[in-house]
Amino acid sequence: MIEIRNVWKRFDDNVILENISATVKEGEFVTLVGASGCGKSTFLRMLLGTDSPSQGSILLDGKAIPSEPDSGRGVVFQQYSVFPHLTVLENVVIARAFERSRLGFLWGAAKKAAREEAADLLNIVGLSHMLHRYPDELSGGMRQRLAIAQALILKPRILLLDEPFGALDPGIRADMHELVLNLWRKHKLTVFMVTHDLKEGFHLGTRLWVFDKLRVDPQAPNAYGAGITYDLPVGACEPELLEEIDGSLSANKQAEEI
Numbered sequence: 587m588i589e590i591r592n593v594w595k596r597f598d599d600n601v602i603l604e605n606i607s608a609t610v611k612e613g614e615f616v617t618l619v620g621a622s623g624c625g626k627s628t629f630l631r632m633l634l635g636t637d638s639p640s641q642g643s644i645l646l647d648g649k650a651i652p653s654e655p656d657s658g659r660g661v662v663f664q665q666y667s668v669f670p671h672l673t674v675l676e677n678v679v680i681a682r683a684f685e686r687s688r689l690g691f692l693w694g695a696a697k698k699a700a701r702e703e704a705a706d707l708l709n710i711v712g713l714s715h716m717l718h719r720y721p722d723e724l725s726g727g728m729r730q731r732l733a734i735a736q737a738l739i740l741k742p743r744i745l746l747l748d749e750p751f752g753a754l755d756p757g758i759r760a761d762m763h764e765l766v767l768n769l770w771r772k773h774k775l776t777v778f779m780v781t782h783d784l785k786e787g788f789h790l791g792t793r794l795w796v797f798d799k800l801r802v803d804p805q806a807p808n809a810y811g812a813g814i815t816y817d818l819p820v821g822a823c824e825p826e827l828l829e830e831i832d833g834s835l836s837a838n839k840q841a842e843e844i
């Protein structure tokens with residue numbers, strides 16, 4: 587479904603990602619971990635189409651990924667993408683409205699259908715009792731559920747999650763994990779999810795990618811970018827390997843903090 591062929595990403599002289607190749611099949615749940623700043627979000631933006639590789643290509647069903655985001659690829663960021671002046675229901679309806687018309691308006695039967703569909707989705711994500719509330723009346727977890735409903739109303743095949751639960755309390759996170767796993771199964775989504783939490787990556791994914799630099803030149807820290815240093819089918823790896831990865835991620839973090 588998705589083929590990543592020798593992808594490089596540079597910003598001026600700064601090499602961020604180098605020579606990434608991978609194939610992802612429909613229905614896989616890929617979790618991405620790696621040190622802060624190593625290029626995980628940049629990679630997601632290339633899948634979304636808002637950024638493009640400096641070299642190499644990303645193919646979706648054999649064709650270059652469209653250079654504009656489209657409804658086939660839904661995205662949820664850690665910062666919520668909700669409109670504060672619209673109710674919960676209107677926030678989901680407008681996601682559909684913007685897809686249909688650039689002005690974000692729907693009329694008549696189309697509006698009624700979108701409202702019904704939005705209410706159904708909000709029920710699925712557990713917000714049916716909040717339809718007419720405003721985002722600032724919601725908790726962090728509820729706002730994240732709303733952002734997920736906004737992405738899902740476009741019926742994406744691919745869901746891109748950029749640290750969607752980083753700001754949530756552990757209990758709420760566990761609920762969100764259940765929700766995402768249920769949605770993934772029900773809608774047969776292909777998911778790419780960035781997380782800082784290796785355990786979360788292992789719990790949710792069917793496949794885990796570790797982004798890290800393959801080579802480092804202390805004299806020229808920007809000369810080399812990150813690649814996928816581990817590509818693991820989840821469930822099939824030894825606990826020692828998990829510890830080794832965790833150790834290398836913490837070492838990178840400490841090196842950055844010095």
Ligand SMILES: Nc1ncnc2c1ncn2[C@@H]1O[C@H](COP(=O)(O)OP(=O)(O)OP(=O)(O)O)[C@@H](O)[C@H]1O
Binds near residue numbers: 602624629
């Ligand atoms: N538009 C841009 N122009 C120049 N540099 C950029 C741009 N976008 C990202 N970068 C740089 O690319 C590098 C990778 O950034 P990115 O946000 O992809 O990393 P990340 O792995 O997602 O980090 P984090 O885990 O902290 O979110 C950073 O050094 C960042 O400063």
